[in-house]
Amino acid sequence: MIVATAGHVDHGKTSLVRALTGIDTDRLPEERRRGMTIEPGFAHADLGGPEPVAFVDVPGHERFVRHMLVGVSAADFALLVVAADDGPMAQTLEHLAVLDLLDLAQGAVALTKIDRVAPARLDEVRIQIDRLLGATSLHGVPVFPLSNVTGEGAAALRTHLAAAQRAMPARDGGHHFRFAIDRHFTRPGAGPVVTGAALAGCVRTNDELVVAPSGSTVRVRGLQVHGREAASAHAGQRCALNLAPAGAARLMLERGDWLVAPALQAPTRRIDVALRWLAGAPRPLDAEATLQLHLGATMRTARAVPLSTRRFEPGASGLAQLVLDLPVSALHGDRFVLRDAAAQQIVGGGRVLDPFAVARGRARPDRLADLAVLAQADAAGALAQLLATHPEGVEWPPFALARNLDRDAWRSWPGAVDLTAVTHERGLRLLALGAWQALQARIVQALGAAHAEHPDSAGLAEAALLQAVGSHANNALRRAALRAQLRSGAVVRDGFVLRLPSHQARLQPEDEALLARVVAIMEPFGLRPPPPGELAPLLELDLQATAAFLRRAAALGHLVQVANNRFFLPPTIHALGEVARACAAAAPEGRFDARSFRDRSGIGRNLTIQLLEFFDRCGITRYAGGRRTIALTGEP
Numbered sequence: 001m002i003v004a005t006a007g008h009v010d011h012g013k014t015s016l017v018r019a020l021t022g023i024d025t026d027r028l029p030e031e032r033r034r035g036m037t038i039e040p041g042f043a044h045a046d047l048g049g050p051e052p053v054a055f056v057d058v059p060g061h062e063r064f065v066r067h068m069l070v071g072v073s074a075a076d077f078a079l080l081v082v083a084a085d086d087g088p089m090a091q092t093l094e095h096l097a098v099l100d101l102l103d104l105a106q107g108a109v110a111l112t113k114i115d116r117v118a119p120a121r122l123d124e125v126r127i128q129i130d131r132l133l134g135a136t137s138l139h140g141v142p143v144f145p146l147s148n149v150t151g152e153g154a155a156a157l158r159t160h161l162a163a164a165q166r167a168m169p170a171r172d173g174g175h176h177f178r179f180a181i182d183r184h185f186t187r188p189g190a191g192p193v194v195t196g197a198a199l200a201g202c203v204r205t206n207d208e209l210v211v212a213p214s215g216s217t218v219r220v221r222g223l224q225v226h227g228r229e230a231a232s233a234h235a236g237q238r239c240a241l242n243l244a245p246a247g248a249a250r251l252m253l254e255r256g257d258w259l260v261a262p263a264l265q266a267p268t269r270r271i272d273v274a275l276r277w278l279a280g281a282p283r284p285l286d287a288e289a290t291l292q293l294h295l296g297a298t299m300r301t302a303r304a305v306p307l308s309t310r311r312f313e314p315g316a317s318g319l320a321q322l323v324l325d326l327p328v329s330a331l332h333g334d335r336f337v338l339r340d341a342a343a344q345q346i347v348g349g350g351r352v353l354d355p356f357a358v359a360r361g362r363a364r365p366d367r368l369a370d371l372a373v374l375a376q377a378d379a380a381g382a383l384a385q386l387l388a389t390h391p392e393g394v395e396w397p398p399f400a401l402a403r404n405l406d407r408d409a410w411r412s413w414p415g416a417v418d419l420t421a422v423t424h425e426r427g428l429r430l431l432a433l434g435a436w437q438a439l440q441a442r443i444v445q446a447l448g449a450a451h452a453e454h455p456d457s458a459g460l461a462e463a464a465l466l467q468a469v470g471s472h473a474n475n476a477l478r479r480a481a482l483r484a485q486l487r488s489g490a491v492v493r494d495g496f497v498l499r500l501p502s503h504q505a506r507l508q509p510e511d512e513a514l515l516a517r518v519v520a521i522m523e524p525f526g527l528r529p530p531p532p533g534e535l536a537p538l539l540e541l542d543l544q545a546t547a548a549f550l551r552r553a554a555a556l557g558h559l560v561q562v563a564n565n566r567f568f569l570p571p572t573i574h575a576l577g578e579v580a581r582a583c584a585a586a587a588p589e590g591r592f593d594a595r596s597f598r599d600r601s602g603i604g605r606n607l608t609i610q611l612l613e614f615f616d617r618c619g620i621t622r623y624a625g626g627r628r629t630i631a632l633t634g635e636p
Contacts, residue, residue: 001049001165002197002238004056004075006068006095011083012112014041015148017057020158021045025057040070040182042195042238044226047162052226054197054238058095069294069337070182070255072098074197076236077164078107078138084117084145087125088132094346097278100136101349102335106168107141108160109133115147171235175404176261177201177209178331179241180296184253187242191221192251194259195240196297200404201261203239204232208246212258212329213267217246256298258329266401267327272319272357272371273336274350275304279315281347282340286311291347293322295336301325304338304348307363307371312348319353319371321362330355332402333377351375355402379403380413383430391438392474393422393431424476425631431477439481442469444490444500451503456511458557459499463618495570497557505556514539514549515558522569527576528603531565563610576601576611580621584630591627 005013018024025041041057056075058068072078078099082088099107109129114122126143133139142160146153178200187193203209207220222242225233233239241259245251277285285304293302301324308318330352337349353374361367369389376382379399386394400409410416410430420436422429446468450460460468466478482498485491492501507515521538522529530538536546547565554561560568568576579601583592598608612628615621622631 001076001161001168001236002054002056002074003077003079003161004072005058005079005081006072006099007081008083008086008089008091008095011081011086011089011092012110012146012148013081014057016079016081016110016112016146017041017043017055019148019151019154020161021055023055025055040068044238045158047158047165049162049165051237053161053165054226056238068095069098069299069339070297072102072104073182073294073296073335074180074199074238075102075104076106076168077161078104079110080107080138081110081112082125082129083113084111084122084125085113088128093132096132096136096138097280097346098337098349099138101276101278101337101346103137103351105137106164107138108157108164109138109141109143110157111143111145112148114145114152115149171200175200175235176264176406177203177207177259178261178264178404179203179209179239179259180298181253181257181259182255182297184255190242192218192243192245192253193240194243194253195238196259197238198233198235199296200235202232202234203241203259208262209243209259210262210265211251211253212260212265213327214252214257215265215267216251217262218243218251218259219246220244256296258296258298260329264329264331264401264404266329266356268330268355268357269324269327270357270359271322271324271328271330271352272307272354272362272374273322273352274317274375275312275320275338275348276317276350277312277314277348278346280345281314282343282345284311284313285316285320285348292339292341293324293328293336294339295328295330295334295352298328300328302338305362308368317350319368320350321357331404332374356398379405380410380415383410383413384415387419387430387432387435391431391435392477393429393435396421396428396430422477422480424480426476429474429477429480436481439469439477440485440490443478443482443485447491447498447500447503451500454556455506456508456556457497458505459494459497459503461497461557461618465498495557496560496573497570505558507556507558511549511553515553518550518553518559519569522572527572527579527601528607529568529572532567533565562614566607566610576603577615577620580612580615580628581630584628587627590629591625592629593627
């Protein structure tokens with residue numbers, strides 16, 4: 001359990017931590033000279049629980065609110081300190097607002113300096129505290145009268161903290177590791193050391209981690225938990241990690257960086273959030289507002305854009321998007337605080353809903369409805385609701401990444417038997433089983449309708465079939481459904497077109513006879529069939545009639561038109577596709593050029609360019625940087 005202090009300057013936070021732990025958290029010479037905490041300080045104490053309790057002592061002066069935000073960001077338990085003689089002061093209110101925005105519900109109030117006041121004053125301050133806490137996440141927490149001079153009340157508070165630690169549910173250690181860096185330094189003979197809080201997962205010596213958002217890779221040389229060497233650390237602990245750079249480059253670290261498992265390295269600059277704009281904010285929130293975002297130990301400049309309304313009046317809550325000046329590492333559920341730097345005031349905060357927010361259509365009704373679903377803490381429930389309103393399914397990798405879930409986490413969820421996972425070229429999509437079956441059925445229906453309308457057509461080209469299925473379905477999903485139908489035999493590939501197994505094209509007798517003559521003439525030419533100008537005299541037709549028939553036959557799928565004056569037999573296109581695959585297999589990283597295709601096929605440069613551009617248009621190859629790769633494995 002991590003306990004963070006909060007409260008006005010000189011109300012006894014540091015003295016209280018020292019009384020509870022025996023550790024003076026003011027480590028800087030300036031702090032000791034001025035008698036005032038400037039940087040967050042750290043201590044720990046064995047209170048009889050399964051492991052020591054960590055304490056974070058935060059600065060109380062208004063000039064160091066940014067440092068205070070670093071200290072409380074990962075706390076499990078808030079210890080609000082109020083001096084009995086002063087009562088609640090300016091930073092008491094500001095710190096309490098921060099704790100409320102961070103939704104810290106576990107806590108207690110330490111009413112210090114009781115040795116300085118009369119009992120009546122204690123009663124008066126307790127009434128003030130109850131009034132302050134009433135509308136916050138800490139309402140109803142116990143108040144412990146204390147004296148750091150005499151030690152009175154410390155034992156009762158210590159007992160309460162021990163009970164709170166025992167009652168606190170353990171953080172889920174099954175997620176990927178995530179660690180917020182709040183301090184870094186170099187230790188002679190050891191190298192870079194970082195301290196902070198483990199928010200998720202577990203780390204062990206020799207683990208490889210990523211510094212987020214920069215992306216540098218490091219290895220954990222060693223670690224300490226509460227000042228002692230340890231083999232591992234887990235979520236809910238403060239620890240220190242001794243790091244070694246994975247490469248030769250010098251390791252650059254900053255407060256606010258994260259150490260994450262490689263799977264979590266996904267920096268973002270656009271975050272959709274549930275936002276609460278404080279009643280005491282100096283002005284409404286509109287799309288032009290530029291604020292300081294505090295998330296974990298990270299600080300960024302953010303433009304806050306209201307989504308659910310044009311602007312937030314003080315005291316309002318709703319959906320908003322934060323557009324950041326620099327990338328940040330954020331996940332679903334992360335709590336944050338917004339500060340108006342000009343006014344030097346905390347103005348709002350909330351919770352991350354989608355760390356990978358969209359830029360276009362961000363305020364559309366369907367998007368706002370999705371964000372309302374994503375507000376659920378229960379990942380299984382949120383996914384089920386999204387699938388109910390999205391027949392095309394949900395991309396699982398970004399959903400799982402946003403919530404720090406394993407790839408197969410969904411398989412153990414209630415209702416998993418009614419889901420299907422569809423692997424496609426760019427990822428994995430989950431959708432309701434009924435929606436998946438309906439999509440496959442639409443493929444068969446679209447082909448059946450095409451056969452009925454054009455009985456003389458051999459079938460539909462893939463692009464035409466996918467378009468006929470419906471543009472509302474995700475394209476990668478439609479391709480996956482088509483592959484499933486091909487594997488099952490419900491759809492067959494006939495050269496360069498697709499058809500139902502029962503369909504046979506019925507050409508008019510004269511066209512069928514002419515097509516047979518075209519095939520008989522073209523076949524002996526192999527991979528380089530004659531153009532219309534050479535084919536016309538062989539068919540004993542004029543060029544215009546020959547070209548018209550070739551175009552009509554290509555439109556019906558009996559031939560393949562590669563360019564304006566180039567027509568191929570479907571088996572020839574298939575053979576040339578195999579040539580492209582052979583070129584890719586022989587090329588470094590599967591990237592081949594036009595020369596290698598020309599040399600392997602022997603068809604000449606101009607025809608090579610026409611064919612490869614045709615393959616690009618059909619999605620068989622992908623062109624980039626003067627070379628091509630095979631984009632698909634099953635076509636033509």
